[in-house]
Amino acid sequence: MGKVFGYPEFDRQGEKILTTYDNDYRDMLMDIRVQKMKKGEQRIFQKPLEEMAILLLGGKIRLQWEGDEAFVSRKDVFTEGLWCLHVAKGKDVTVAAEEDTQILVQATPNDRDFASRLYSPEDAPWVYVCQDKWKNTAARRVSTVFDYTTAPYSNMVLGEVINDPGNWSGYIPHDHPQPETYYFMFDRPEGFGASFVGDDVFKITHGSFSAIPGGKTHPQACAPGFQMYTCWMIRHLEGNPWVDRVDDPRYTWLLRSDL
Numbered sequence: 001m002g003k004v005f006g007y008p009e010f011d012r013q014g015e016k017i018l019t020t021y022d023n024d025y026r027d028m029l030m031d032i033r034v035q036k037m038k039k040g041e042q043r044i045f046q047k048p049l050e051e052m053a054i055l056l057l058g059g060k061i062r063l064q065w066e067g068d069e070a071f072v073s074r075k076d077v078f079t080e081g082l083w084c085l086h087v088a089k090g091k092d093v094t095v096a097a098e099e100d101t102q103i104l105v106q107a108t109p110n111d112r113d114f115a116s117r118l119y120s121p122e123d124a125p126w127v128y129v130c131q132d133k134w135k136n137t138a139a140r141r142v143s144t145v146f147d148y149t150t151a152p153y154s155n156m157v158l159g160e161v162i163n164d165p166g167n168w169s170g171y172i173p174h175d176h177p178q179p180e181t182y183y184f185m186f187d188r189p190e191g192f193g194a195s196f197v198g199d200d201v202f203k204i205t206h207g208s209f210s211a212i213p214g215g216k217t218h219p220q221a222c223a224p225g226f227q228m229y230t231c232w233m234i235r236h237l238e239g240n241p242w243v244d245r246v247d248d249p250r251y252t253w254l255l256r257s258d259l
Contacts, residue, residue, distance in 0.1 A: 002027045004211050005195065005202040010036050018209050019181055025211040028179045029235040030156065031107045034207075037061075037097040046092045051110040053145070053158050054093060055231065056083045057185070059101025063118070064094040070118055071098070077229045078187050081121025082160060084145050088114045104183060106158060106233050114153040119145050126162070130171070134254070138171040139164055147234075148241040157234035157242055163193070166224035172254050173217040174245040176234075180218065182210040183231040191226035204228070217248055 003024040010016045014036035019025035031050065034057070037043065045052060054063070060073035063085055072083040087093060089110060095103060126141040133139075144150075144159040163169050173196070182195070186206045193204035198216040202208075212218045214237075222228035234242045247255070 002211065004197045004200065004213065004216075005208065006211065007205065007208050010034075014038070016207070018183065019211060025181075027213055028181050028211050029108060030179075030181065030233060032181055032183070032233060033105050034183070035095075035103050035105060037095070037101045037103070039097055039099045039101075042094060042096040044092060044094050045105060047089055047107050049089050049109050050107040051086070051088050051112075051114075051154060051156065052091070052093070052105060052107040053156065054085045054095065055104045055106070055145070055158065057102040057104055059103075060098040061101050061103070062094075062096040062098060064096075065091060065116055068116075068118075072118075073098075076187075077160065077185060078162060078227050081126065082119065082124055082143060082145065083121070084119040084124070084158065085116065086119065086146060086151070086154070086158075087116040088112065091116060104231055106156060108155050108235055110155045112153045114151075124159075136164075137166070138168045140167060140169045148236065148243050152241075155236050157232075157236070159232050161230040161232060163220075163222040163228040163230070165226055166222060168219060168221045169228075169230065170219040172251040173219045173248040175215055175217045175248070176242055176244075176246050177214040177240060178237050178242040179214050179235050180212045181233045182212070182218075182220070183233075184208050184210075185229040187227040187229075191223065191228065193220060193222040193226075193228050195220045
């Protein structure tokens with residue numbers, strides 16, 4: 001089994017590599033990278049054999065694909081909803097930074113062809129979950145961009161979670177057979193939290209990530225005083241797509257409505 005947590009840095013080209021098909025996180029079965037772009041910079045993304053999702057984390061960009069064009073912006077992941085372009089294999093996407101920008105690019109092999117789609121904040125709104133449970137200590141905002149229900153042609157799942165300060169997410173402890181990657185950001189650079197992967201615990205810092213093998217429980221907690229953002233990305237398995245979490249039976253008593 002490969003590594004399950006990482007603290008990558010941006011290289012000189014402004015690229016931060018999380019998982020690839022041959023690095024220490026190959027078990028994720030995805031290629032995931034964060035790109036930092038300067039105002040006026042332009043990059044072309046094209047995957048001959050892989051579907052690709054380009055998620056705006058912050059900034060303003062011009063997207064061009066298959067003769068379409070869109071100008072989209074996001075102040076940051078904590079105050080504004082997401083924009084995400086999802087394309088099939090072999091589709092060229094040009095990203096031009098109208099201001100300093102960060103994007104996340106998620107990709108995985110997929111032989112299927114499907115229509116490209118640009119997701120807006122209205123397509124993937126934030127929904128508060130776990131309010132009025134456990135004294136609101138697991139209340140959080142969740143946004144699902146696409147999953148097996150809405151995009152059965154995809155081999156990936158993509159979404160976002162924002163923890164309220166001091167709160168838990170991924171709670172109760174749960175697992176699933178499919179590998180999952182979490183990319184973390186905080187509203188302040190000194191923010192921190194804790195990621196539980198099975199029986200191991202790692203310090204979450206701004207820009208770190210979890211690479212969670214199938215079958216490992218994976219809740220996480222955010223320190224008081226900070227908001228924590230998580231981009232969650234799941235890879236479907238052949239013949240076994242992710243459709244739901246499997247709650248750890250040791251903790252299902254917590255789901256009682258009177259708690």
